[in-house]
């Protein structure tokens with residue numbers, strides 16, 4: 001059985017009836033999530049500002065730098081925060097204080113909120129029970145879902161012994177165990193190792209292909225575009241652009257993209273990378289242990305870095321896109 005079939009066949013929740021309300025459409029698909037003029041203030045600080053959007057089935061990437069309002073928007077859409085003004089609906093029904101809707105929603109929050117002394121398995125069972133499943137069903141769903149996210153081997157260990165990547169996978173398992181129609185993931189790739197990252201991306205894609213509505217936030221374009229082509233760009237609490245990745249890519253390609261490289265022989269590796277035409281500049285950290293490489297072809301550069309490191313016997317400790325990439329893009333977009 002494929003993982004995709006497993007996601008669906010593993011679960012036997014009692015599905016809620018679809019809303020009787022007629023729904024609008026986005027790109028030929030029914031609108032699942034909708035907001036109109038939604039704003040939220042934290043005292044004097046604006047979290048999100050006058051956001052109106054329609055999201056349909058499939059994966060939508062919510063992309064923005066730190067502090068853009070991604071978590072605030074996801075919290076409003078998942079019913080954790082009430083908008084100060086405006087309306088937010090799922091399947092045409094208000095989200096706030098609507099327990100019927102909560103059963104159709106799964107959430108991977110940015111912050112961990114575990115009972116650390118519990119095992120991963122008990123944690124998923126416990127939260128699945130809260131969705132109204134019997135103990136037997138919750139156990140079965142927890143086991144099947146933990147298997148799906150690659151946590152079978154470690155599910156009976158205490159959560160306080162887990163790596164960051166394992167924690168992310170348990171968060172994903174609790175979010176999908178009850179087979180929700182809608183899934184919100186807030187920076188799910190943070191701290192994941194390459195295998196966990198691949199697994200998470202694959203699952204997000206599968207859920208989208210199954211017709212679930214998945215909204216995934218990130219501040220790294222490269223991460224988001226591995227999961228979807230549909231992007232909402234958000235900055236300073238506002239949606240700046242809503243559309244296809246290629247249009248957004250075009251804007252980005254006019255700006256050099258920065259990749260931070262951490263390895264055991266930074267000078268040697270920087271010299272190798274500098275020979276490529278797309279590389280615009282290389283800048284070392286003050287201690288010269290890491291360097292930033294600016295490139296006009298991020299895709300090629302991301303592919304090339306691990307390959308060259310392997311070929312030249314360089315130990316690559318990490319490479320990632322620092323926030324200032326997106327900041328540069330957003331500054332450009334709001335000009």
Ligand SMILES: Nc1ncnc2c1ncn2[C@@H]1O[C@H](COP(=O)(O)OP(=O)(O)OP(=O)(O)O)[C@@H](O)[C@H]1O
Pocket residue numbers: 042045046047048064065066067068069070071072073110219
């Ligand atoms: N509980 C809070 N109290 C006061 N201000 C807050 C609170 N939570 C968020 N903010 C502010 O609201 C704005 C949006 O924050 P939010 O966390 O939604 O952004 P984000 O895009 O998710 O960023 P990050 O990835 O850093 O979490 C920021 O200016 C942030 O400082």
